Amino acid sequence: MPDVLVAGAGPTGLLTSFELERAGLEVLVLERDARPSRQSKALAVQPRSIEVLAERDLLSAIEPHVQARLEAGHFAGLPVGYADLPTRFPYQLGVEQAHIATAIEGKLRTPVLRGAAVTAVAQDGSGVTVTAGGREHRAGWLVAADGGHSTVRALLGADFPGYSARISLVVADLKLDRKPDGLAENWQLPAHGSGFLLPLTGGRHRVIVAGEEQQQLGRDAPVTAEELQRGLLAAHGPGIEVGEVLWASRFGDAARQLARYRHGRVLFAGDAAHIHLPVGGQGLNLGLQDAVNLGWKLAAQVRGWAPEGLLDSYHDERHPIAERVLLSTRAQGALGMPNPESAAVREIFRGLLAVPEARRDVALELSGIGIRYPGTTGRATAVPATPDGRGVLIGTPLPPGWADRLVSAGGAEPQLVRPDGYLAWAGGPDLDAAARRWFGLPA
Numbered sequence: 001m002p003d004v005l006v007a008g009a010g011p012t013g014l015l016t017s018f019e020l021e022r023a024g025l026e027v028l029v030l031e032r033d034a035r036p037s038r039q040s041k042a043l044a045v046q047p048r049s050i051e052v053l054a055e056r057d058l059l060s061a062i063e064p065h066v067q068a069r070l071e072a073g074h075f076a077g078l079p080v081g082y083a084d085l086p087t088r089f090p091y092q093l094g095v096e097q098a099h100i101a102t103a104i105e106g107k108l109r110t111p112v113l114r115g116a117a118v119t120a121v122a123q124d125g126s127g128v129t130v131t132a133g134g135r136e137h138r139a140g141w142l143v144a145a146d147g148g149h150s151t152v153r154a155l156l157g158a159d160f161p162g163y164s165a166r167i168s169l170v171v172a173d174l175k176l177d178r179k180p181d182g183l184a185e186n187w188q189l190p191a192h193g194s195g196f197l198l199p200l201t202g203g204r205h206r207v208i209v210a211g212e213e214q215q216q217l218g219r220d221a222p223v224t225a226e227e228l229q230r231g232l233l234a235a236h237g238p239g240i241e242v243g244e245v246l247w248a249s250r251f252g253d254a255a256r257q258l259a260r261y262r263h264g265r266v267l268f269a270g271d272a273a274h275i276h277l278p279v280g281g282q283g284l285n286l287g288l289q290d291a292v293n294l295g296w297k298l299a300a301q302v303r304g305w306a307p308e309g310l311l312d313s314y315h316d317e318r319h320p321i322a323e324r325v326l327l328s329t330r331a332q333g334a335l336g337m338p339n340p341e342s343a344a345v346r347e348i349f350r351g352l353l354a355v356p357e358a359r360r361d362v363a364l365e366l367s368g369i370g371i372r373y374p375g376t377t378g379r380a381t382a383v384p385a386t387p388d389g390r391g392v393l394i395g396t397p398l399p400p401g402w403a404d405r406l407v408s409a410g411g412a413e414p415q416l417v418r419p420d421g422y423l424a425w426a427g428g429p430d431l432d433a434a435a436r437r438w439f440g441l442p443a
């Protein structure tokens, strides 16, 4: 019997599995789709996520697929320079989401059972029974990373408060039979508004349209080449011709977040826990950060050394971060509305973002580099994640009793680094208290 079942083999579920497996747990991933998805909703990876991937030696498998290094993030399409961020990676990586999932899955020993949609969940005092693909699976815990339409969330009747969608957009990857004059062949920050066109590899283009027609059509209406052609014509004028449509989907600006990320033995992560307008390149990145925050805490719980409240600190630490992203993306959505008032506020924002302190604050937030958790003093830079999921004590001898949870490393600056890379202690007399707070009682 596995220690943990993970519902969903998207980037969040796969990275959570990677973290659990790294800490020595037996994991089974249950995935609805029969084959790995080739459809990449996300294209932008933020600096903090790049750090996380690099620290786990996952970046090298992604790098061959990187199409651009963007030296700025953006807030509603307004550039926000990253050059002075305190990170080895002061840029966004332009890479299709599918390559990230493939890179993580390529390093997993954990089996991914495909064609196994979760249809029922029952939990009791000792574990969770999950029906998936018509079979029952049992484990101590379930991580629900089954995306924005999470079945597990619905099955548990979990409270998912927030705002319903008010606008409707279409995303598609397609080939153009005729390109408009002057169409950029390199990656650029999205010029705001409908008709966004970005070149991908293999002659494909990423398209987003959000005109009147999209507002009239129902969310379940199939996206047709004709609809895309009309949307692109409106944005680019004659001279553009849609060819083969490779995939297309409708999405909106609903902003919702689970009231609680933990429901007994079920923990929610990624889009299953929070949804919002995909603007500013945040959703995938939130999911990756959820995964590394949850992984070591759940592993500690299973292995029996988790101090009181450690597992619940997953909700306490991650809920406010996503709450802030929901606020930010709602603000960006409002700035992007096609009306004169939004355009006016946008101009004011453009001016504000020219103020270095304001720009830096927004950059720290969008990039994930500014993430701070209560009781930690920021993140360690360039400390590789340990292969077995232990924390790292740097520059000071390892006190007895923690060798199963901590590994010692040389370094001039004393630091106690949690397995997710955040600093539990950065010198001073209180090492023992910090170690007990995050790593439990010494053996």
Ligand SMILES: Cc1cc2nc3c(=O)[nH]c(=O)nc-3n(C[C@H](O)[C@H](O)[C@H](O)COP(=O)(O)OP(=O)(O)OC[C@H]3O[C@@H](n4cnc5c(N)ncnc54)[C@H](O)[C@@H]3O)c2cc1C
Residues within 6 Å of the ligand: 007, 008, 009, 010, 011, 012, 013, 030, 031, 032, 033, 037, 041, 042, 043, 044, 045, 097, 116, 117, 118, 119, 145, 146, 147, 148, 150, 151, 152, 171, 251, 269, 270, 271, 272, 278, 280, 281, 282, 283, 284, 285, 286, 287
């Ligand atoms: C147009 C668009 C552009 C975006 N661009 C960006 C961007 O540039 N940067 C960014 O950070 N984010 C972006 N996002 C958001 C990003 O794509 C998501 O936040 C990300 O996919 C979340 O990953 P996840 O693993 O949590 O969920 P998902 O990627 O949705 O994965 C969930 C998995 O669960 C599986 N599943 C579903 N139901 C079940 C079930 N019942 N049982 C078992 N498995 C199930 C699904 O098949 C899927 O494999 C964008 C989103 C959209 C729509």
